Amino acid sequence: MYSASDLRKGLKIEIDGAPCVITDFQFVKPGKGQALYRCKIKNLITGSTVDKTYRAVEKIDKPNLEERELIYSYPDGEQFVFMDNSTYEQIHIGTDVLGNQRWFLVEDMEVNILFHNNRPIEVTLPFFIERTIAETEPGARGDTATNVMKPAKLDNGYEIQVPLFINEGDRVRIDTRTGKYADRVSKGF
């Protein structure tokens, strides 16, 4: 259990069995009143945010969290299979947890997975991955402006916005945190 005085920004706590993180924290003490701890709390599973005020005497549950490094292996229908290289345990994670991150999985990629009571709840990918552009309108030759964008499809079908000079076959780097184009790695031909 945590005491209210342990609370701080970034601390992970448990509310009604759900793992949560404190995204904003403020110590307040209204004139002549009791010490209070104002928190903005994000549910790590649903992503929803609530405001909550704790009194100094309140106790807060500690979540049973574990972080593990796993290797991405292969897709299996709507699921994605990750492997623990030390135990060879295979763990299936669905799109409900991965969301758009599923488009940025690369075979043998090392990922960080957060488990709550042995259930995967959050996946952290390497910040950048590389993929090949499968489909886009031909680029304007010599146009190296990076602020004008056009749609393009990756080799796995995911659509992103790329600068005009990008062509089919080009290898690009994508920021997995934003899902956006970062830069070109090499030209296709």
Added chain:
Amino acid sequence: MSTRSPLSAKRRVLEIRATCQAAIRAFFRQRGFLEVETPVRIAAPALENHLDAEPSGTHYLRTSPELQMKQLLGAGYERIVQMGPCFRQREQGHWHRPEYTMLEWYRAQADYHDILADTRALLPAVCRAVHGTAVLSWGGRSLALDGEWTVHRVGELYRQWAGWDPVVDFDADRFDLDWVEYIAPALAEAATPVIVTDYPAAVAALARCKPDEPQVAERWELFIGGVELANAYSELTDPEEQRQRFAACTDERKQAGRTVYPLDEAFLQALHDGLPPCGGIALGVDRLVMLLADVPHIDDVNAF
């Protein structure tokens, strides 16, 4: 989170702080106040439910100089002011430090209305000394300190924002929580300085209750841009009532498992010997400097 910056980057704010303090001293000197220094280490800090004093050997560091200031009033000093360090255990946050600078002033033959008049003259004067104008720039907003000040009664605020009236039926826990969750955010939007007044007698602390409305204390608090800046009273001068309030607080602190401080008998004797009707105020100087310098953290206005 602290937004501590290296010492050299604090020059702008430290200069504002020095100008602010010089302007405060000049203001009170010009109005015939005597600046005093009372002990920082005291044997008997004022008993309040939610104030914890830092122990210092056989003594405590003061949470406020008020008990000594009032003894001076009793001895015939009619206008006194003090600016110096006060200490409160475990108070740490954007707006709190365990050690901070408090400005307190007191007037004999006066009440909380007179203290409000002082405050309404002081703040524009300080702002002018620092910025050359009485308009404060705070978090992207402009707040005129010499224009209108909005006054709200506590009962009205709770009825409007929280749906109940603490003056009629007091609930200490709900009073604090609803303040923080509903009323403080509403006040933070105000375009003028805000005076919140007529607190329930249960949170009178060292304030006098209204003679014709005894369920209400003659106490106000000042909020500027949502910042709680000062707390003022028509001071309680009745020795018996003061003794009863200290006794009630002693019981509450015992029940809550908090340290109980000895009674300040010299202070109670001064009330017994006769204190003139008087008003007083405590104003957080660090918070005032935060407003003047437009910075978000109390650490930003202190060198260390």
